[in-house]
Amino acid sequence: MDFDSFYSIDSILADNQKVPSEFLTDVPGQGWLQGGLDKDIKEGAKVDLPYWMSSTLALSEYDFLNLSIPAAFSTRVSNALIASPTFVKLANLNHFWYSFGLRISDLLEDNLKLQQSLRLAFSRRLIDIFDLGQYEGNVDEKGFETEFKAGMDELEKQHNQ
Amino acid sequence: MSRRNEMLASMDVDDEEDEMPSIRPSTYGITERQKPTYDMNAISSSSTKPMLDIDELMEAETPECALTQLIRAWVAERGAPVLLEWQGEMVDEVMSQVEEQTKIVDSLKSDDRSTDEEHFQLILVQTEVERAKYVITSYVRARLSKIEEFAQYITLNPASHRNLSGIELSHARKYWRLVETHYQTSILQGLPTAMRGLDDNHNGKSMIAEPDQDTAVFIRARRNVGEVQLPQQSIQLEKNDNYLVRYRDVAYLIASGAVEIV
Amino acid sequence: MALAAHIKHSLTPSELHFIATSEYAVEIVPNFSMGQIRLLSGIWGPFRPPAKAKVPLWLALDLKRRKRCAVVPPEWLTVDHLQEKLKDETSDGQYADLPFRYLEISKAIIEVAGDDLDNAAVIRSLLMDIRQARQTKSREGVLKMNDTGMAMTGISQLEINELRPFFVQSFGVMRKLGGAHVPANAAQSSQSQSQSQFTLDEDGWDMSGI
Numbered sequence: 001m002d003f004d005s006f007y008s009i010d011s012i013l014a015d016n017q018k019v020p021s022e023f024l025t026d027v028p029g030q031g032w033l034q035g036g037l038d039k040d041i042k043e044g045a046k047v048d049l050p051y052w053m054s055s056t057l058a059l060s061e062y063d064f065l066n067l068s069i070p071a072a073f074s075t076r077v078s079n080a081l082i083a084s085p086t087f088v089k090l091a092n093l094n095h096f097w098y099s100f101g102l103r104i105s106d107l108l109e110d111n112l113k114l115q116q117s118l119r120l121a122f123s124r125r126l127i128d129i130f131d132l133g134q135y136e137g138n139v140d141e142k143g144f145e146t147e148f149k150a151g152m153d154e155l156e157k158q159h160n161q
Numbered sequence: 162m163s164r165r166n167e168m169l170a171s172m173d174v175d176d177e178e179d180e181m182p183s184i185r186p187s188t189y190g191i192t193e194r195q196k197p198t199y200d201m202n203a204i205s206s207s208s209t210k211p212m213l214d215i216d217e218l219m220e221a222e223t224p225e226c227a228l229t230q231l232i233r234a235w236v237a238e239r240g241a242p243v244l245l246e247w248q249g250e251m252v253d254e255v256m257s258q259v260e261e262q263t264k265i266v267d268s269l270k271s272d273d274r275s276t277d278e279e280h281f282q283l284i285l286v287q288t289e290v291e292r293a294k295y296v297i298t299s300y301v302r303a304r305l306s307k308i309e310e311f312a313q314y315i316t317l318n319p320a321s322h323r324n325l326s327g328i329e330l331s332h333a334r335k336y337w338r339l340v341e342t343h344y345q346t347s348i349l350q351g352l353p354t355a356m357r358g359l360d361d362n363h364n365g366k367s368m369i370a371e372p373d374q375d376t377a378v379f380i381r382a383r384r385n386v387g388e389v390q391l392p393q394q395s396i397q398l399e400k401n402d403n404y405l406v407r408y409r410d411v412a413y414l415i416a417s418g419a420v421e422i423v
Numbered sequence: 424m425a426l427a428a429h430i431k432h433s434l435t436p437s438e439l440h441f442i443a444t445s446e447y448a449v450e451i452v453p454n455f456s457m458g459q460i461r462l463l464s465g466i467w468g469p470f471r472p473p474a475k476a477k478v479p480l481w482l483a484l485d486l487k488r489r490k491r492c493a494v495v496p497p498e499w500l501t502v503d504h505l506q507e508k509l510k511d512e513t514s515d516g517q518y519a520d521l522p523f524r525y526l527e528i529s530k531a532i533i534e535v536a537g538d539d540l541d542n543a544a545v546i547r548s549l550l551m552d553i554r555q556a557r558q559t560k561s562r563e564g565v566l567k568m569n570d571t572g573m574a575m576t577g578i579s580q581l582e583i584n585e586l587r588p589f590f591v592q593s594f595g596v597m598r599k600l601g602g603a604h605v606p607a608n609a610a611q612s613s614q615s616q617s618q619s620q621f622t623l624d625e626d627g628w629d630m631s632g633i
Contacts, residue, residue, distance in 0.1 A: 003595075003596070003599075004366070004599065005366060005370065006363060006366040006367060006368045006370075007368075007370070011366070015364070052364070055364075098596070098600065102599065102600070115600065115601075118600045119597070119600040119601065122593075122596060122597065122600055123568065123597065126565055126566075126568055126593055127562070127565050127566055130562065130565045130589060131562075133589065134558070134562075155596065158592070159589055159592055159593065226463060226464055226465055227463075228445070228463045228464055229445070229446065229464070232442055232445055232446070236434065236442065239433075239434060255463070258463050259463070262463065278457055281455075281457070282457070282460050285460060285462070285482065285485065286460070286462060288481075288485060289462045289463055289464065289481075289482075290463070292441070292445065292481065293463050295441070296445075299438075373595075375595075375598060376591065376594075376595065377590065377591045377594035377595065378591075379575070379583045379587065379590075381523070391571050391572040392571040392572070393571045393572075394571065394572065396572065396574070401523070402574070402576055403574070403575040403576055403577070403578050403583070404572060404573065404574055404575060405564075405572065405573045405575055405590055405594065406571075406572040406573075407570075407571070407572070407594075407598075410572070423523075423580055423583055
């Protein structure tokens with residue numbers, strides 16, 4: 001039931017979503033993380049690291065990393081969600097948009113805006129998710145249903161199983 | 162009076178028969194604990210309404226049979242996120258009733274002096290006995306499913322034991338031992354010692370599956386409850402009102418029988 | 424596992440049928456004569472035609488299948504009453520006042536004892552109209568969804584059962600997304616330090632916490 005429990009595969013996958021990270025120090029021998037052929041990571045290198053790694057490094061007592069908020073949670077996205085919540089394709093932003101969003105919000109001191117954005121998106125998209133389950137195939141105004149379905153995040157999809 | 166007559170009389174309680182030798186209590190299933198309770202402490206202390214009303218008094222006169230109560234316990238068990246208190250007395254009561262009815266059916270069946278009417282009654286009795294068995298097994302199965310899901314949690318938390326029957330607790334322990342041994346021998350033995358734990362915490366997530374008291378339940382008030390405090394509001398809960406609420410907020414009302422899970 | 428995952432947190436339609444036929448009592452007109460019978464559910468009868476007798480619904484349906492009785496339709500399971508309810512249902516935002524298990528009961532009676540109803544076909548179509556009107560109200564519930572508590576006054580058992588998986592899950596998600604969310608990493612002492620390591624992203628996310 002719980003989408004964020006230890007044995008939840010979605011939870012593990014959400015932990016693997018990438019966070020833009022900038023190294024504040026040289027890391028010898030770990031160049032493979034950048035995906036290239038370099039042997040070492042140089043100070044200032046920008047790498048997308050999975051959440052579980054970037055959060056662990058960022059939370060350690062050494063200044064290893066600077067993290068940036070992933071594009072999926074940018075102001076542009078939150079504005080689009082306020083304007084028309086059902087037209088935003090969450091799946092294109094991130095398949096685990098809500099779960100990943102909660103993780104990012106855990107790392108922020110001022111996470112109110114992100115949390116509001118997550119909650120607003122869910123509560124305003126909920127009726128369309130409900131309708132999709134109830135009336136699927138009955139009405140499809142201008143392909144809205146198909147479009148909306150394609151843009152649903154994994155958590156939303158589970159509602160209709 | 163023959164043995165046959167005695168048994169029939171116990172099943173057939175037609176008014177026309179003045180003398181009714183009874184091998185059973187006159188009505189089934191009204192045990193002490195099943196009488197309607199008006200425990201003020203069990204109900205919200207902030208309650209403003211008088212707890213007794215006409216409806217309740219009317220209902221109090223026709224107490225429910227054990228089977229009806231067990232059906233409710235089964236439905237509650239299916240809806241509740243946690244393991245509710247084991248209704249041992251209720252189960253025992255229904256079991257002994259089933260046993261008695263079965264005994265009567267068996268002996269009347271093998272008696273070739275039984276009349277057509279008696280045979281017809283037996284069929285009805287048997288049908289209901291099958292229904293009662295179904296309720297008992299469904300109730301036990303609903304609990305078993307949660308006991309196995311939370312076997313590790315139960316094994317590690319003595320506080321959770323009071324809601325389990327003796328054999329349920331022993332099943333939980335044995336079940337968890339099996340699962341644990343299986344994990345150890347099939348996977349964990351091959352891992353470094355530090356990674357063999359089954360009760361660790363990772364990123365704030367415990368490996369131990371625990372019942373979530375905040376899970377939503379649909380409830381229905383069985384009597385006028387009055388004011389109930391929810392996290393951000395207080396509600397007036399009247400008889401037959403339905404609500405979707407967190408289990409945690411109404412657990413005390415479910416335990417007292419004032420509301421039922423539906 | 425003792426119960427399949429999909430029925431673990433909901434009841435099946437056949438379970439609901441079982442519960443309704445156990446709980447609900449209905450009047451019958453027997454066509455046989457028999458004294459009282461003591462069952463686990465109580466003492467029923469005597470059965471003396473043409474007098475009516477009240478019995479649990481499962482017993483009524485069982486007798487009906489054996490052609491031993493006619494079922495007396497409950498007063499709410501009539502064309503007049505259901506027309507009235509349909510009017511309430513479409514004119515008011517609340518669920519109309521019907522028995523908690525009206526769908527299970529009416530379905531069972533129509534299936535087994537349809538010939539005892541006046542105009543079973545009309546009753547069936549009225550029930551379908553009522554059901555549809557009520558679905559609109561269930562949809563309102565989705566719009567009001569929150570994670571603290573929600574009144575669903577007048578909703579029936581079968582409707583609850585249909586909504587349960589969706590509503591319980593949404594309720595849970597709302598709670599996780601809610602303002603009271605406690606960061607999973609709150610326990611880690613180094614958190615305050617890490618927070619300042621976030622930089623303003625290119626979209627200008629408001630980082631007033633820095």
